Amino acid sequence: MRLWPCLAVSASLLAPPAVQAEQTQSQGAGGRITTGARLNFELGIDRMIFLRVGAGGSHAGTDNGGGPSASATLSGVDFTLTPWHVPGAAPTYGAPEAVALPVEVRGNVGQIQLSAQTSGPLANGPHQIPMSRIGLSSDSASLPAPPIPDSGIGSSVNVSPGGSGTSAAPALLTYRAANWTFRYTPAASPVAGVYTGRITFSAATP
Numbered sequence: 001m002r003l004w005p006c007l008a009v010s011a012s013l014l015a016p017p018a019v020q021a022e023q024t025q026s027q028g029a030g031g032r033i034t035t036g037a038r039l040n041f042e043l044g045i046d047r048m049i050f051l052r053v054g055a056g057g058s059h060a061g062t063d064n065g066g067g068p069s070a071s072a073t074l075s076g077v078d079f080t081l082t083p084w085h086v087p088g089a090a091p092t093y094g095a096p097e098a099v100a101l102p103v104e105v106r107g108n109v110g111q112i113q114l115s116a117q118t119s120g121p122l123a124n125g126p127h128q129i130p131m132s133r134i135g136l137s138s139d140s141a142s143l144p145a146p147p148i149p150d151s152g153i154g155s156s157v158n159v160s161p162g163g164s165g166t167s168a169a170p171a172l173l174t175y176r177a178a179n180w181t182f183r184y185t186p187a188a189s190p191v192a193g194v195y196t197g198r199i200t201f202s203a204a205t206p
Contacts (some may be wrong), residue, residue: 050106051203093186113156116146124193140178
């Protein structure tokens with residue numbers, strides 16, 4: 001059984017800086033003459049959200065606002081079930097070993113919310129297992145894991161603003177990291193085979 005966690009990033013950008021100046025002229029036959037030109041400045045600061053689930057580099061950041069390039073690698077969560085067979089009865093399955101992935105969220109937008117969207121049930125041809133069989137938990141209350149819905153978009157959870165290196169503006173800046181643990185609760189006697197599905201995690205402002 002394989003799940004592919006994806007990530008989505010929501011951010012809005014301000015218009016690029018604009019500089020405007022006026023022109024004036026002064027002239028005369030003698031003595032001191034002066035003129036002046038006023039210059040208007042505009043500084044735009046981009047709003048940014050960074051989300052990493054599984055593979056990818058940490059957002060190191062630079063003075064010019066650059067960060068890591070988008071990762072084309074999708075992390076996978078694999079579960080393998082071994083049946084326990086009792087003669088005369090349908091096979092049963094024990095819970096497989098849990099899988100943990102690193103997660104990181106950064107931003108300068110204040111409150112950030114996380115949600116999960118699924119492609120539908122885990123599928124093996126015509127056979128299906130509800131996505132709600134996948135449990136997800138976090139080892140940090142500041143970066144909670146969103147609930148996984150059976151289909152569509154699930155309810156969102158709030159990431160706590162602040163964190164390491166955000167003391168300059170803790171209500172606006174966010175840097176949180178955690179490990180999310182995926183667990184599978186076996187369904188009753190599923191048909192043998194490989195079941196696949198996908199979860200897309202999104203980070204957005206409220």
